[in-house]
Amino acid sequence: MSNRLHNSAFTMDDIAEQLGLSKSTVSRALSDSGRISNATKEKVQKFAKEHGFKPNLVARALAGQKTLNLAVVMPLEATALQMMFFHECLSGIVTKASEKGYSALVCMTGHKDVNILESALENRKIDAAILTQLKHDDKNVKLLEKSGLPFVVIGSGAGKNAIHVDSRMKENCADFTVECALRVQNGSHILFVCASLDVEANNNRLSGFLSGMESEKIKSKNLQYAVCTEACDMADEISLKEWNLILCSDDVVCMQVLDILNQKGIEAGKDVKIASFHDSVLLQTHVPAISALKVDAFSLGEKSSELALKAVNGEECENMNYVDCSFAMRSSTE
Known part of the structure; x- marks a missing residue:
């Protein structure tokens, strides 16, 4: 040698x-x-x-006219609690991208403000993009489709031409609804409290809830249910009747519901069972601990980054790709 x-x-x-x-x-x-x-x-x-x-990554980039940057589009209006999910996704994206010599360019955008992403596209600063949240009639999707650059959506609903990475949201929410509903008595009342339906993930969660409530497994229990999709009506809905189970679309909504229950002197886990379609450390450490769907946000980020880089290299990618999701049944639904 x-x-x-x-x-x-x-x-x-x-x-x-x-x-x-x-x-x-x-x-x-x-x-x-x-x-x-x-x-x-x-x-x-x-x-x-x-x-x-x-x-020599720089030489390779120049030779292939690559920027070695991925745009990671995150919602500017996300709350501090919601940002925990997006930061986990970002960590997964950066981990996988760095293995291939890529960096992440974070674009904080709102539904009506896509200037940061638009600027990155106009100045040719990126090779591909990852949307961490999809909104109804999303302007970011239209902008990326027009640009011709490959992009990946975390979630589902961006159309057949987009690459998606999802946790089988609808199916898992339906199964989780059934799992929770089986823990209440026949004739019980169930309330589903949902965050803004402008976010496609919440539409999928609502669809999953409704599908679960129509499941043959629980039809014989003669359960009655209602849906609250307006945050301002949350307190009124909770006051309307004695709910036996409250399901929340995510951890943010769940914390709001827990606060309302506390104000009304209703004890979660004892007076009413409660669960969330998205987990977080706050639900895990709450007393009582809150049952929730566990989605691996880091894996969502890793997989989306992997697919984005494959698309950049001209490799074929499946339209729908999935990561695992699990149930964490805790004391709030015992």
Whole structure:
């Protein structure tokens, strides 16, 4: 083996020579191109790692007219509690992107304000984008479709041309509704409190709740239910009758409901069972601990980043992609 492989002048030519491959094949293997077999990629990447070779990412970017940036679009209006979810997604995105020499350009945008993302597109600062929240008739989607750049949506509902990463929201919310409803007596009253339906995730959660309530598993229980989709009506709805179970669309809504129950002297877990379609550390540490759907936000970010980079390289991606979701049944529904 050439001594050159052990000094700082080690190049792609050296890898090609030692492995008996062309330089173009080595280059594609190091950039994880879909045009190269997995076996060849693994051989080249392992050899390069063992000999401390690091490709010149800047030169590669210039040669391929790449920016090595992914735009991560996050909602400007998100509350501090909601930002916990988006930060976990961002952490997953950055972790996966950095493995390929990419950086994340965070674009905080509101539904009526897409100037930051628009500026990034106009100035050619990004190779692809990831939308961490999808809204009804989302202007960000239209902007990205017009740009022609690949983009990934965390959630579902952006159309057949978009790449999605979801937790099977509707199906899991339906199953979770059934799981919770089975824990109340026949003839019980159930209230579903939902955040803004301008956010597509909440439409999916509502759809899942309604599907769950029509399940054959609980039809015989003769349960009655109502839906509250206006935050300002939340307190009034809770006061209308003695609810046996309150399901909340997310952790933010759940904390608001818990506050209202506390003000009215209604004890969660004892006087009324309560659960959330999205988990957080505040629900886990609440007394009583709140039952919730557990979605791995970090994995959502990792998977969306992986797919965005594949799309940048021209690789085919499935329209719908999924990460695991689980139930955390805690004392609030015992």
